Amino acid sequence: MAHDPALLGIFPHLDDLLAALKKVKKDGFNILTVFSPIHFSEIQEILGHKPSAVRYFCLAGGILGGVSLVGLAVYAHLSFRLITSGKPVLPWIPFVVVFFEGTVLLSVIFAVAAWILKGRLPRVRPNPAYDPRFSEDRFGILVGCRGEERELVWKLLEEAGAEEIRDVSG
Amino acid sequence: MSPGETYGSAQISRGWIALFSALALAGAGAFLVGVGGPQSLRAWQAYLINYVFWTGLSFGAVLFVAVLNMTDARWGRSLKRLAEALGAFLPAAFLLFWVLYFGRGEIFPWISEPVPEKAGWLNVGFLFARNGGGLLLLTLLCMALIFYSVKADREFLTRPAVSEDLPGGKPWRVQRVLSPIIGILYAFILSLLGFDLIMSLDPHWYSTLFGAYYFMSSFYAALAALVLISHLFRRTHGLQEYIHPHHLHDLGKLLFAFCLFSGYLFYVQFLVIWYGNLPEETKYIILRIRFTPWEPMGWIVLGMIFILPFLVLLNRKWKMNPAVMIPVSLVVLGGMWLERFILVAPSLWKEKSLPLGPLEILITGGFFGIMALSLTVFLRRVPLLPVSDPLFREAMKPHAEKEKP
Numbered sequence: 001m002a003h004d005p006a007l008l009g010i011f012p013h014l015d016d017l018l019a020a021l022k023k024v025k026k027d028g029f030n031i032l033t034v035f036s037p038i039h040f041s042e043i044q045e046i047l048g049h050k051p052s053a054v055r056y057f058c059l060a061g062g063i064l065g066g067v068s069l070v071g072l073a074v075y076a077h078l079s080f081r082l083i084t085s086g087k088p089v090l091p092w093i094p095f096v097v098v099f100f101e102g103t104v105l106l107s108v109i110f111a112v113a114a115w116i117l118k119g120r121l122p123r124v125r126p127n128p129a130y131d132p133r134f135s136e137d138r139f140g141i142l143v144g145c146r147g148e149e150r151e152l153v154w155k156l157l158e159e160a161g162a163e164e165i166r167d168v169s170g
Numbered sequence: 171m172s173p174g175e176t177y178g179s180a181q182i183s184r185g186w187i188a189l190f191s192a193l194a195l196a197g198a199g200a201f202l203v204g205v206g207g208p209q210s211l212r213a214w215q216a217y218l219i220n221y222v223f224w225t226g227l228s229f230g231a232v233l234f235v236a237v238l239n240m241t242d243a244r245w246g247r248s249l250k251r252l253a254e255a256l257g258a259f260l261p262a263a264f265l266l267f268w269v270l271y272f273g274r275g276e277i278f279p280w281i282s283e284p285v286p287e288k289a290g291w292l293n294v295g296f297l298f299a300r301n302g303g304g305l306l307l308l309t310l311l312c313m314a315l316i317f318y319s320v321k322a323d324r325e326f327l328t329r330p331a332v333s334e335d336l337p338g339g340k341p342w343r344v345q346r347v348l349s350p351i352i353g354i355l356y357a358f359i360l361s362l363l364g365f366d367l368i369m370s371l372d373p374h375w376y377s378t379l380f381g382a383y384y385f386m387s388s389f390y391a392a393l394a395a396l397v398l399i400s401h402l403f404r405r406t407h408g409l410q411e412y413i414h415p416h417h418l419h420d421l422g423k424l425l426f427a428f429c430l431f432s433g434y435l436f437y438v439q440f441l442v443i444w445y446g447n448l449p450e451e452t453k454y455i456i457l458r459i460r461f462t463p464w465e466p467m468g469w470i471v472l473g474m475i476f477i478l479p480f481l482v483l484l485n486r487k488w489k490m491n492p493a494v495m496i497p498v499s500l501v502v503l504g505g506m507w508l509e510r511f512i513l514v515a516p517s518l519w520k521e522k523s524l525p526l527g528p529l530e531i532l533i534t535g536g537f538f539g540i541m542a543l544s545l546t547v548f549l550r551r552v553p554l555l556p557v558s559d560p561l562f563r564e565a566m567k568p569h570a571e572k573e574k575p
Binding site for chain 1: 441444486
């Protein structure tokens, strides 16, 4: 993923990252991307991005899984009407378990599939700004900057608590 | 962070204390009139319902503090004192337990109709000895936990220089030792209360999970109460700097988790009873979901403690919104009270009418008055925040200061 010259700020603390993001955004600089080991809704809110569509895939998978597995159980029960201990042919009480299991199964499968597709994984060439520490315990902000902006962004990231700042170019 | 900032005790007017005292007195009066009247059973069963509800809630709140200590949790440290305040009811709960002794003949059916094969367990002397002993032990441990927590804060505020040199110190070490003991005893003693004060009302019925269901649902009720008072005190006492929206979000997630877990514990008992279809087991459930006057109550309880909170607490923003969380926590608390009602009353009340009227409301108001009175008197005397707690101080420090050697 090629991009214009940019500065990468690496942060050890989430609070500092959030404060830096707010400042960078307020000052009108171009935030190219943010790296984080895990999902934080606060980052999304500051960037103004809409929540990922993965959750809708997950919801669809859950509904489909629950309904289809109960449908299968209903079909099986109606095909073999074995009345046991006076219980109804279609007992809703144990069907809760079937519904739950089906919901979990397909929602997980759909979520993982959507995550791979939406994330365009596997990524053969990673983002040049990516640092393995972003998968451990560090956060990063990649801010696009040209000419005299570079000094301003560097100072801003430094004051915000970045432990390391470096140039990244496409 | 330095001592002397906004770490005062709660500013609660005397008007509230007068109101809570009046409620407590009205409840006591109604109970005495009820016990002396023609429907003394209603008064006793209302007393028992409230006893198991409020005592479980209070122990659950102290368990929250113990769990924070055991897990070295920083996230909920600013909620610690509010949870301890809910535990201030416990000495009263211990005394209120002994009132049940005077109503034993009306409350426990196995006294008038003994069950010979269970007589070794279900006899008055042993029941009051084991429950009284268990309550005494757990109450003393909980009080010690709260005492050392408050003591450390008072010392910190009066002698900050000395306390700064001793991060944690003896009170903190004592809290660390007491917390896991309380966690383990909570499970044992609240199981005992669930078995003896609720399950034994129908002495031929049993469910081995009932004790776990009682202590876990009590923790759920405690979390709902903590959500309620956190939102209230955050607004009225300017705690926004210490109780952030993300604290409320985390607390909301915990409430959601225990909504699911309580529902799960109910369902695993229900499913096994339904599947086994043994008359001595199913009659307990059938009475509560098929027979008048209990049937609608069973569905109302399911909606209030599971369906509604489940749907509302899925939403992230709502978990941080007091306009949503205050009503939801009140619904959960109301639902949990009704759940205790439907566990206790059908075992004792054999009439066709629902035993829910002014007498029950007044007795419930009396218990609420005692709980609110304990909470307000406690919070008027102690700092609202656990100022000396090393993990609270750690959580409140700026990052740069945290990394100093």
